[in-house]
Amino acid sequence: MESAGWVNENYYTSIATAGSPHELKIRRIACQNELLQQLNMIPIGEWLSRVNAMHDLIAKTAVQICEAQMREAGYGPPPCAYSFIVFGSAGRQEATLWSDQDNGLIVDGEPDGAKNRYFEVFGTQLSDVLEEAGYEKCEGKVMCSEPMWRKTLQEWKEQLEGWRSQLEWEPVRYLIIASDMRHVAGNAELSAQWLKAYHEGFIDNEKLSTAVLRNTVRHKATLNLLGQVLTERFGDYAGGFDIKYGMYIPLVNSVRHLSLSHGIQESATLNRLTELEQLGQYDYLVDIRTAFLTALRMRSNTPYITQQNGLLLSSDYISEQDLKNKQLMSELRGRLLLVRRIHRALQRQLRAAERRQS
Incomplete structure (x- = not known):
């Protein structure tokens, strides 16, 4: 889908410089209303690209706000690299103006107590920031606040392999959800490695x-x-x-x-x-x-x-x-x-x- 050189540049700058979840929500509403006025005035594919460019920018800003909140709360900076990823309609760049959350985290390195504690709080906090910015929490709990969707890269690989090996309805449903994964913020290399591991599991795997x-x-x-x-x-x-x-x-x-x-x-x-x-x-x-x-x-x-x-x-x-x-x-x-x-x-x-x- 096309990237956006989209609405008024002021809306873009406004979202990117929001300093709190409340500011982010207010600026999202202003941008959303501008986009709603453009609906049916341009091709639907282009319009949806603009909508999803807004969502991506909000998510990136939410990640920055959350990192700042973690520092202010005494947790310090992130202990390692991580990637914020999205699934569902957001992963497919097809989110509407009213879509909810579908996201996760990929954490670098080996799991340890301090790292786990940081990203458990970070994931919960980030989901809350996004909710305050107007994204309802996912009823299916596909969110970075949930352990299933917040793991180190190695843990993710093991989970993907577990889903692939079972071939039952529920694990295959998780695999299908995961197939729409897209990198949004943080370390892009972690997301690239995740994608490589995901798709390698489908090679010459007719049963899957x-x-x-x-x-x-x-x-x-x-x-x-x-x-x-x-x-x-x-x-x-x-x-x-x-x-x-x-x-x-x-x-x-x-x-x-x-x-x-x-x-x-x-x-x-x-x-x-x-x-x-x-x-x-x-x-x-x-x-x-x-x-x-x-x-x-x-x-x-x-x-x-x-x-x-x-x-x-x-x-x-x-x-x-x-x-x-x-x-x-x-x-x-x-x-x-x-x-x-x-x-x-x-x-x-x-x-x-x-x-x-x-």
């Missing part, structure tokens, strides 16, 4: 690829047998359509699976598609790219966006009212037909792989 594919094809139906869009039947969003889990996530998952199969180390879906296109092995990638951009646009334009203390919230649902728009419904249905086609192809691929390995 099959296990990832088994997780990938779990996907809720979005069209009925007649090809009609399935909407929510009950609850606050009855009559609406979940664009995140109905369209965006299935496309992300499909492209991720193909990328892991070919050793592609990019984390952003659009960048993964570019590398897959260069292989010349798939004839439907242009359609996937178009559908993915549609999913990004629809997700960013859901009508349930609200503000709470200046921060944006959204449900990721297209409303029942918007679905009455014939052009939108036609476009949505066309993209979902592609999603279903890809899903069925992956199911056939999984059945063939399981027959080979039985």
Whole structure:
């Protein structure tokens, strides 16, 4: 995805010079409101690059604020090099203006008591700083405050190997989360070594690829047998359509699976598609790219966006009212037909792989 030479330079400088979590939140809100005004005025890919450039800058500033807080609290400077990394939509550079936290830490060297104590406090503090800056804590606890996502490089390698060796639903789910890892702040070499160790585990490992594919094809139906869009039947969003889990996530998952199969180390879906296109092995990638951009646009334009203390919230649902728009419904249905086609192809691929390995 494109880097940002983006909004007004004052917003960039303002975020980078924030000296407290409260200042960071105020400056984030100002930048976010500027970005919201740009939505639909520029291509969605470029707009999302600007949004994620803002998120990265906030994260880097939060790391600096946290280091300063640690010194003020008597912990001193970091005892060794470390890397702050992100996962999920942030890792893929696809975070919305209302995305929550998905992050971790890679710590250099061997674990010891003093180092562990420092980064346990640092990880908890950093997650709190980000929360105060407007990023809700991850319900799945994929955060640097959690021991599973805060480890030395060697401990990370051992954990990745453990996940790869089990091939069960939960460890494979963690591996899939980890596949979207991206370096944001700190020592980039630690992140590079982490990535190398991660992707080496997939080389000539058909059983692991099959296990990832088994997780990938779990996907809720979005069209009925007649090809009609399935909407929510009950609850606050009855009559609406979940664009995140109905369209965006299935496309992300499909492209991720193909990328892991070919050793592609990019984390952003659009960048993964570019590398897959260069292989010349798939004839439907242009359609996937178009559908993915549609999913990004629809997700960013859901009508349930609200503000709470200046921060944006959204449900990721297209409303029942918007679905009455014939052009939108036609476009949505066309993209979902592609999603279903890809899903069925992956199911056939999984059945063939399981027959080979039985």
